[in-house]
Amino acid sequence: MNYIDLHCDALTKREGVFHVTRKKLEAGGCLLQCFAAFIDPRKGEGFARAMALADHFDAMCAREGYAPVRAARDIGEGKIHAMLTVEGGGALEGSLEKLEALYRRGVRMLTLTWNLPNELGFPNSSRLPPLGELAPAERATEGVPFSGELSPEAAFPSRRPLEGELSTAAAFPPWRPLEGELAPAKRATEGVSLRHGTLQSRQRRFGLTSFGRAAVERMAELGMLVDVSHGSDDLLFDVAAALKRTHTPFVASHSGARAVFPHPRNLSDEGIRAVAESGGAIGLCFVPAFLTDDGTAERNREAILAHARHIVRVGGEDALALGSDFDGAPENPYLPDAAAMPRLYDDLCSIFPSHVAQKVVSGNALRVFQAIR
Ligand SMILES: [Zn+2]
Secondary structure, rough: OEEOOOEEOOOOOOOOOOOOOHHHHHHHOOOOOOOOOOOOHOOOHHHHHHHHHHHHHHHHHHHOOOOOOHHHHHHOOOOOEEEEEEHHHHHHHOOOHHHHHHHHOOOOOOEEEOOOOOOOOEEHHHHOOOOOOOOOEEEEEHHOOOOOOOHHHHHHHOOHHHHHHHHHHHHHHOOOOOOOOHHHHHHHHHHHHHHHHHHHHHHOOEEHHHHHHHHHHHEEEEOEEEEOOOOOHHHHHHHHHHHHOOOOOEEEEEOOOOOOOOOOOOOOOHHHHHHHOOOOOEOOOOOOHHHHHOHHHHHHHHHHHHHHHHHHHOOOOEEEEEEEOOOHHHHHHOOOOOOHHHHHHHHHHOOOOHHHHHHHHHHHHHHHHHHHO
């Protein structure tokens, strides 16, 4: 089948049953697996952690026999390839020199934010009110810039002062459970708010910071793929604007379609179109909480195909790729691990012509990697 998966968290998973192993990648027919070095902002992780995980990545490739990929031309036949990516712009610590060092170390994709704001910009969760329902005024007094009056730069001048004055946790209290932990009812409520745009107008400025823009432009020059998954809608559109001049594609490595299921980690139709117009792709994520509020395998299968169909309908057949998020979230009963991927290919062939299914499982991702370098 020769599929390409734009995102998994096997590199930082410490225990439990792994969705991604050499054996499972072989059984699934994997051509290229991206391995994310997840930089946890809750632990204040940064550049040093990313460099340490790059060492882990090299050791894993040597141990498992993965062929490391730093450019599309490194992808050959008959091998399982691995690409090092970083999830969390905190790895840059606000420094373009560190961005360049990560590139030299082999990082070829950067997910700009995770679930908390950082020096580069704002996550999708920044757009939502806390589930605890604090009024905007109350939040403002806690230092959370929800009034829309603080620019991102003012709110987050750099990593250091933020940590000194107010921990990230204090600035952003636990009003957003992490991936996969939202109750369906709460998700539905949020989705309605998003669809009606009531929150959008209040938080229009929470996209890329000026440093984020500079980093994105430097990434385009270097040939490091920009990933907007976890990013706010404004961040996605800011990235699209920043990369337009150089016709550089960008991706959402692990997201779905918000029109199909209203989870904030999914992309709006405008977002899907912006990724597609850049020549980039959306890696369809298998995290059940993003796909549907019904946990059965059959419903997850239907939901994945519905997200796939919608992304292709809105963004075109060149816009859809795969981004499992294996080992980063509770498993999907329909696609529990990498060995199950042929099942997905067969089902994609049932809703798309086979040349489109081929683009989805590998062609589109390959095209994006070729375009950035
Ligand atoms: Zn993620």
